[in-house]
Amino acid sequence: MTSNSAPNDFSSIPILDYSLLNTIDGKSKFLDQLRHALINVGFLYLSNHSVSQADINSLIEYIPKLFDLPQEAKDDIKMANSEHFLGYSRLGAELTKGAVDQREQFDFATKHVSRWKKESDPDYFRLWGPCQWPDEKLIPGFRDTMERYLDQVQALSYKFASLIAEAFGLGPDGLSEFYDSPELMQHRSKIVKYPVVEGSSDQGVGPHYDAGFLTFLLQASDHRGLQVQNLSGQWIDAPPVPGTFVINFGKALEFVTGGLARATSHRVLSPKGSTPRYSVPFFQNIGLDVKLTDHVLKFPPEILALKRTRGNVAATDSVNFTEFDREPSGKVNLIGRVKSHPDVAERHYPELFKKVFPNGYSGKGSAY
Ligand SMILES: O=C(O)CCC(=O)C(=O)O
Numbered sequence: 001m002t003s004n005s006a007p008n009d010f011s012s013i014p015i016l017d018y019s020l021l022n023t024i025d026g027k028s029k030f031l032d033q034l035r036h037a038l039i040n041v042g043f044l045y046l047s048n049h050s051v052s053q054a055d056i057n058s059l060i061e062y063i064p065k066l067f068d069l070p071q072e073a074k075d076d077i078k079m080a081n082s083e084h085f086l087g088y089s090r091l092g093a094e095l096t097k098g099a100v101d102q103r104e105q106f107d108f109a110t111k112h113v114s115r116w117k118k119e120s121d122p123d124y125f126r127l128w129g130p131c132q133w134p135d136e137k138l139i140p141g142f143r144d145t146m147e148r149y150l151d152q153v154q155a156l157s158y159k160f161a162s163l164i165a166e167a168f169g170l171g172p173d174g175l176s177e178f179y180d181s182p183e184l185m186q187h188r189s190k191i192v193k194y195p196v197v198e199g200s201s202d203q204g205v206g207p208h209y210d211a212g213f214l215t216f217l218l219q220a221s222d223h224r225g226l227q228v229q230n231l232s233g234q235w236i237d238a239p240p241v242p243g244t245f246v247i248n249f250g251k252a253l254e255f256v257t258g259g260l261a262r263a264t265s266h267r268v269l270s271p272k273g274s275t276p277r278y279s280v281p282f283f284q285n286i287g288l289d290v291k292l293t294d295h296v297l298k299f300p301p302e303i304l305a306l307k308r309t310r311g312n313v314a315a316t317d318s319v320n321f322t323e324f325d326r327e328p329s330g331k332v333n334l335i336g337r338v339k340s341h342p343d344v345a346e347r348h349y350p351e352l353f354k355k356v357f358p359n360g361y362s363g364k365g366s367a368y
């Protein structure tokens with residue numbers, strides 16, 4: 001594509017320095033860069049952030065040990081046990097766009113107080129709940145390390161949402177209406193292993209958008225593999241940059257900002273060589289009851305003009321989360337989980353399962 005078709009197109013992902021926020025001039029520069037990344041890129045690296053590097057290093061050290069636990073110990077905490085879709089998923093349990101994702105993963109989440117009280121409560125209140133942790137005796141200290149990590153990324157994610165609101169001219173509290181009080185919120189995080197695979201498929205995870213507001217990704221090994229699609233549709237590498245998070249924006253944020261914030265399609269290619277690639281995405285959620293169409297944000301005209309300058313984004317073959325225009329956020333997420341983990345859904349949400357799969361399902365889930 002020529003540069004005319006997308007004047008602000010990108011061939012690399014910008015790095016934003018969180019320590020710029022320590023001065024007034026620095027903050028204004030940071031917000032300019034953030035606005036550009038939101039509107040034109042949909043991805044950024046964040047350096048000098050507030051999460052302890054010692055805690056990150058300690059988490060990274062645990063990751064191979066976690067996957068090396070005996071298969072039985074991993075299956076003891078399998079996701080099928082959990083109506084909250086938290087726990088362990090074996091390699092190849094998920095599909096994206098009809099092809100098997102070559103990854104093995106553990107889903108964890110931040111601590112929270114459940115809103116599920118009685119049968120008549122909406123089914124999606126049960127989507128959030130306690131984690132399944134591996135046996136402490138087999139991997140001592142892991143739970144504590146992961147919980148410390150989750151607490152810190154959660155805190156950073158709220159600060160970052162407030163910066164996004166400022167970058168869009170809404171004021172620091174401009175997005176707070178999307179969150180319930182902190183104790184009622186729950187955000188999810190996965191620890192993922194992409195093994196080296198023999199054979200024809202190199203799909204670590206196929207092209208997709210993230211569903212929620214913000215994703216904070218820790219690339220926990222040295223491998224390339226993450227790629228993001230630019231405005232004209234080319235795949236751009238997002239290699240690991242030590243000491244940073246990769247941050248990207250999900251469909252819900254794109255929806256409530258009328259497309260000002262870009263949800264950018266991305267994928268992961270399986271690693272080459274002899275060692276696995278590890279990553280830890282953290283998905284910041286919005287309140288379960290939030291119906292996006294009830295929230296109309298008003299942006300200053302000069303901000304809206306920046307979106308017109310960007311122009312239209314090339315069509316991608318990534319999937320969409322179309323239900324946001326009619327269902328509460330919790331329901332949209334629950335439907336996504338039912339599609340990606342039908343075995344869990346059949347057990348814990350039999351009625352919804354029947355609606356989503358009226359003819360049953362063929363053994364594997366597909367989020368999209
Ligand atoms: O593992 C990665 O680098 C990205 C994973 C991802 O995009 C996802 O799980 O949504």
Ligand SMILES: [Fe+2]
Pocket residue numbers: 208209210266
């Ligand atoms: Fe993703």
